[in-house]
Amino acid sequence: MQAPGGAQVESAGGCLPPDPEDIYAKMKGAAMRPRSEAEVSEAIRAAAGPLAIVGGGTRRLGEVSGAVVETGGLAGVRLYEPGALTLVAGAGTPLAEVEALLAGERQRLAFEPPDLRGLLGRSGSSTLGGVAAANASGPRRVQVGACRDAMLGLRFVDGRGDVVKNGGRVMKNVTGYDLVKLLAGSRGALGVITEVSLKVQAVPEAEATLICEAGEVAGLALLHAALKTPFDLSGAAWAGGRVFLRVEGLAGSVAYRAGALRTALAGDWRLADGTESTKIWRDVRNVAAFAGKPGAVWRLVVKPTAAAGIVAQLGAAQAIYDWGGGLVWLLTEADADVRGAVGGHGHATLVRSLPGMAQPLLPPEAPAVATLTARLRASFDPRGLFAGGTA
Amino acid sequence: MDMPHPSPAILSRRDQIVAGLRALLPGDAVIDDPAETRAYECDALAAYRCAPLAVVLPRTTAEVAATLRFCHDNRVQVVPRGAGTSLSGGSMPTADSVVLGVARMNAVLETDYDNRFIRVQSGRTNLSVTGAVEAEGFFYAPDPSSQLACAIAGNVAMNSGGAHCLKYGVTTNNLLGVTLVTMDGTVVELGGPWAETAGLDLLGVVCGSEGQLGVVTEATLRILPKPEGARPVLVGFASNEVAGACVSDIIKAGILPVAIEFMDRPCIRACEAFAKAGYPDCEALLIIEVEGSDAEIAEQLARIKSIALSHDPVEFREAADEDQARRIWLGRKSAFGAMGQINDYMCLDGTIPVSSLPYVLKRIGELSRDFGLEVGNVFHAGDGNMHPLILYNANTPGQLETCEALGAEILKLCVEVGGCLTGEHGVGIEKRDLMGVQYTPADLEVQMRVKDVFDPRWLLNPAKVFPLDASAGRRAG
Numbered sequence: 080m081q082a083p084g085g086a087q088v089e090s091a092g093g094c095l096p097p098d099p100e101d102i103y104a105k106m107k108g109a110a111m112r113p114r115s116e117a118e119v120s121e122a123i124r125a126a127a128g129p130l131a132i133v134g135g136g137t138r139r140l141g142e143v144s145g146a147v148v149e150t151g152g153l154a155g156v157r158l159y160e161p162g163a164l165t166l167v168a169g170a171g172t173p174l175a176e177v178e179a180l181l182a183g184e185r186q187r188l189a190f191e192p193p194d195l196r197g198l199l200g201r202s203g204s205s206t207l208g209g210v211a212a213a214n215a216s217g218p219r220r221v222q223v224g225a226c227r228d229a230m231l232g233l234r235f236v237d238g239r240g241d242v243v244k245n246g247g248r249v250m251k252n253v254t255g256y257d258l259v260k261l262l263a264g265s266r267g268a269l270g271v272i273t274e275v276s277l278k279v280q281a282v283p284e285a286e287a288t289l290i291c292e293a294g295e296v297a298g299l300a301l302l303h304a305a306l307k308t309p310f311d312l313s314g315a316a317w318a319g320g321r322v323f324l325r326v327e328g329l330a331g332s333v334a335y336r337a338g339a340l341r342t343a344l345a346g347d348w349r350l351a352d353g354t355e356s357t358k359i360w361r362d363v364r365n366v367a368a369f370a371g372k373p374g375a376v377w378r379l380v381v382k383p384t385a386a387a388g389i390v391a392q393l394g395a396a397q398a399i400y401d402w403g404g405g406l407v408w409l410l411t412e413a414d415a416d417v418r419g420a421v422g423g424h425g426h427a428t429l430v431r432s433l434p435g436m437a438q439p440l441l442p443p444e445a446p447a448v449a450t451l452t453a454r455l456r457a458s459f460d461p462r463g464l465f466a467g468g469t470a
Numbered sequence: 471m472d473m474p475h476p477s478p479a480i481l482s483r484r485d486q487i488v489a490g491l492r493a494l495l496p497g498d499a500v501i502d503d504p505a506e507t508r509a510y511e512c513d514a515l516a517a518y519r520c521a522p523l524a525v526v527l528p529r530t531t532a533e534v535a536a537t538l539r540f541c542h543d544n545r546v547q548v549v550p551r552g553a554g555t556s557l558s559g560g561s562m563p564t565a566d567s568v569v570l571g572v573a574r575m576n577a578v579l580e581t582d583y584d585n586r587f588i589r590v591q592s593g594r595t596n597l598s599v600t601g602a603v604e605a606e607g608f609f610y611a612p613d614p615s616s617q618l619a620c621a622i623a624g625n626v627a628m629n630s631g632g633a634h635c636l637k638y639g640v641t642t643n644n645l646l647g648v649t650l651v652t653m654d655g656t657v658v659e660l661g662g663p664w665a666e667t668a669g670l671d672l673l674g675v676v677c678g679s680e681g682q683l684g685v686v687t688e689a690t691l692r693i694l695p696k697p698e699g700a701r702p703v704l705v706g707f708a709s710n711e712v713a714g715a716c717v718s719d720i721i722k723a724g725i726l727p728v729a730i731e732f733m734d735r736p737c738i739r740a741c742e743a744f745a746k747a748g749y750p751d752c753e754a755l756l757i758i759e760v761e762g763s764d765a766e767i768a769e770q771l772a773r774i775k776s777i778a779l780s781h782d783p784v785e786f787r788e789a790a791d792e793d794q795a796r797r798i799w800l801g802r803k804s805a806f807g808a809m810g811q812i813n814d815y816m817c818l819d820g821t822i823p824v825s826s827l828p829y830v831l832k833r834i835g836e837l838s839r840d841f842g843l844e845v846g847n848v849f850h851a852g853d854g855n856m857h858p859l860i861l862y863n864a865n866t867p868g869q870l871e872t873c874e875a876l877g878a879e880i881l882k883l884c885v886e887v888g889g890c891l892t893g894e895h896g897v898g899i900e901k902r903d904l905m906g907v908q909y910t911p912a913d914l915e916v917q918m919r920v921k922d923v924f925d926p927r928w929l930l931n932p933a934k935v936f937p938l939d940a941s942a943g944r945r946a947g
Contacts, residue, residue, distance in 0.1 A: 160823065160825055161722055162718035162719070162721060162722050162824065162825060163718070163721070163823050163824045163825050163854075164721060164722075165823065184722075185724070214666065214671075220665065224639060224643050225665070225666060227666075227671065227674065228639060228642075228643045237916060241912045241915075241916070242912065243912060243913055243916045244909065244910070244913050245913065245916075245917075247888065247889065247890050247908075248823060248888055249821040249822065249823055249853070249854050249855075249888070249889050249890055249893070250636075250821070250852075250853035250854060250855070251631050251635065251640065251821045251850070251853050251854070251855040251893035251894055252821055252890040252892075252893060253628060253629045253631075253640075253678050253892050253893065253894055253895070253896050253897075254890045254891045254892050254897060254901070254905070254908055254909075255897065255905065255908075255909060255913075255914070255917050255935065256675055256678065256679050256917040256920055256921075256935075257629065257642065257674055257675055257677065257678045257679075258675065258916065258917065258920070259674075260642065260671045260673075260674020260675055260677070261670060261671055261672075261674055261675040261920075263671060263674070264666070264667075264670075264671055265670055265671075268670065269670070280724075281721070281722060281723065281724030282724065283724055284724065303584045303585075306586060306695075307583060307584070307586070307607075307695055308695055309607070309695045309696060309697050309698050311697075328766075329725075329766070329769050329770065329773070331765060331766070331769040332762060332765075332766040332769055332770075335763060335765055335766060336766075339763075380664050380665050380666055380668065381664050382585055382662070382663045382664050383584070383585050384582075384584045384585055402665060405664060405665045406665065424664070425662070425664040426664075426667070426668045428668050441668050441669060442668050442669075444669050445658075445659060447656050447657070447658040447659075448658060448659070448660065448669070448672065451652075451658065451672055451923060451924065452669055452670050452672065454923040455670060455672075455920065455923050456670075458919045458920070458922065458923055459916070459919075
């Protein structure tokens with residue numbers, strides 16, 4: 080069959096044996112590894128019970144339940160046009176391969192997907208499909224949006240085994256419903272993503288990070304103030320008693336904006352650039368400070384000015400604030416009432432649970448939203464094959 | 471353009487339906503006098519008209535919910551309407567439908583600069599959202615060219631774009647939450663003043679669903695700090711190919727202009743005759759605008775200039791002051807008026823991969839000759855969103871049909887090169903019957919199943935987006 084990029088997709092045939100390195104394959108021993116959309120469709124149509132769709136297994140919430148369908152056989156870059164900032168690749172394409180290809184043209188994924196392997200204790204190799212299905216987005220979200228905002232189109236196979244295309248590979252497209260957004264972050268609940276089309280970004284000439292020591296409340300106030308300036312921040316975070324503000328762009332512009340921020344914001348600021356700046360944001364993005372530390376890890380998406388108050392209610396919890404306070408990573412005891420503290424200011428996902436914790440991983444939805452969500456899931460997946468999809 | 475025949479059963483219950491609506495709503499909220507409903511017979515796709523059965527203009531979410539519940543229970547179709555500026559017929563009624571207009575719901579409900587959002591009722595106009603926050607140095611980024619008139623409700627329904635979305639994205643990238651009323655009158659809150667949802671992104675699929683999934687009564691919008699300044703340059707080229715290559719090189723170089731606008735020779739000549747902006751008489755013209763402080767603008771323009779000069783332009787014109795900047799934009803901003811001066815025109819909206827630009831322009835030239843109608847091209851080059859303007863004379867019998875046939879060929883061409891039928895205007899009725907060019911029946915079936923979930927009876931704006939034969943079984947239900 081013909082893929083949108085013009086490349087030939089492999090025809091149906093027997094499934095390959097599972098990748099021996101894949102932890103989920105090891106767990107289940109009998110993972111299916113389809114090599115084409117047609118094989119994905121066959122696997123879904125033939126399924127007798129629940130399926131677990133697995134990319135690299137690096138950012139899944141919770142345990143795998145169901146027969147594993149591993150997407151590594153759906154790999155390969157189908158189209159890359161640096162001049163149009165566009166890349167189309169199979170869902171099983173390793174993220175590292177995509178990032179290396181882009182780096183060769185001095186380009187990158189603007190939404191800088193986090194690598195949560197350290198945090199979650201996983202060892203697999205992250206895939207593009209997994210990034211899309213988790214809507215995995217890093218610190219630059221405050222400037223360029225999330226993974227979903229960079230997704231131009233996709234192909235997927237729904238729970239009926241039907242192959243579906245939505246969106247395309249152009250920057251502006253309002254032709255029909257935007258199922259791309261619906262599938263982004265759907266965590267395998269609606270179908271198996273087989274191909275993703277992305278908008279990419281040129282690596283800017285320069286990057287610099289302003290650093291200032293500050294407590295949580297004062298630090299968050301600095302983040303809010305910084306994001307109200309016209310200086311176009313690409314990162315605004317607080318971690319380990321320090322505020323980090325990142326600016327990127329042409330060298331003169333970076334120097335100008337870093338200087339202007341220093342003038343506008345009270346504090347004893349220091350400037351980091353090059354590898355120091357890169358490491359700061361890699362650590363923020365990957366929640367490196369909580370990797371290997373005991374405790375439950377929560378991911379809160381909240382109204383930024385509510386963040387400090389929420390954390391203050393939780394006593395001993397440790398926090399990392401990203402997205403100007405809009406994203407909070409929390410390291411807590413098992414019995415911390417995180418969702419009670421969040422209240423109506425956003426929502427909390429339990430990304431790393433402790434034995435004995437009974438809370439659902441995903442936050443509850445309002446009844447009217449839950450009804451629509453359940454009906455959508457039943458429509459895309461009438462047999463309930465992906466029931467374990469959103470854990 | 472086919473529309474479904476109105477239901478005789480509904481038309482025969484007209485008085486009863488109007489009385490039922492009157493019982494639910496304040497006296498001035500229901501309009502059924504044919505002299506007044508005629509004002510709602512079309513939107514900006516004015517070639518097609520049909521007065522509705524009645525018009526309802528609620529002031530609150532509760533009134534919208536009451537209206538929808540009543541129409542749902544009585545199986546009356548509802549056509550939502552923002553400001554009626556749709557270029558694709560998105561709010562065109564049928565004779566047996568009730569138009570639900572949100573124009574009276576235009577209040578600002580909350581502004582929050584620390585969290586950088588504004589919450590408004592959806593009838594508020596796009597430009598007045600910026601108006602509400604600009605004193606604090608903020609703006610709302612999506613800027614469709616109808617922004618003075620168009621409503622946020624329509625922007626959300628159509629996922630509207632604008633000239634500056636190269637840098638800031640379109641509506642969906644700037645929308646944090648909505649209050650949505652589904653056809654059965656259920657009020658649903660989606661999203662909020664935080665970055666994203668943890669469950670399925672229902673907000674993402676509601677945005678751009680052309681008023682078919684629910685009526686948006688309130689919206690939480692991301693606002694941004696206004697840049698310190700902005701300045702355009704104008705670059706003329708001897709060929710479309712070279713202009714296209716220049717756009718590609720600028721994007722590749724990592725410079726992010728807020729806008730890159732492209733005009734071809736027919737359009738340049740029309741604008742020059744109309745607005746006398748002093749444009750060079752050349753094959754292709756780019757207007758590139760950058761933002762920042764004076765020093766940042768100078769730094770970006772220096773890079774753009776060096777890239778442009780490497781492509782041997784016939785002219786590179788910088789703006790030394792505000793007046794010169796205004797003159798650079800003058801012709802582009804009057805392009806539609808200029809073309810309208812020559813004749814009636816139809817504005818297309820396909821998007822293409824930027825790399826296909828020279829080929830597509832060449833083919834459009836050939837198609838224009840084959841169909842005997844002139845086409846001018848003006849478009850957002852940075853993101854490949856084309857607006858070919860087909861000139862025709864509405865008073866010459868058959869010309870509208872020829873124009874539509876040419877338009878369909880151009881849109882098919884856009885899809886053929888890897889693009890799409892519509893970049894920012896929406897499908898509506900205009901491109902409804904071309905959907906099969908871009909999507910397979912299975913692709914469309916899955917989209918229609920989403921409507922089944924939100925509006926199982928297919929009462930909300932049902933004759934839009936999907937080819938009538940594809941949706942026939944559902945609409946009958």
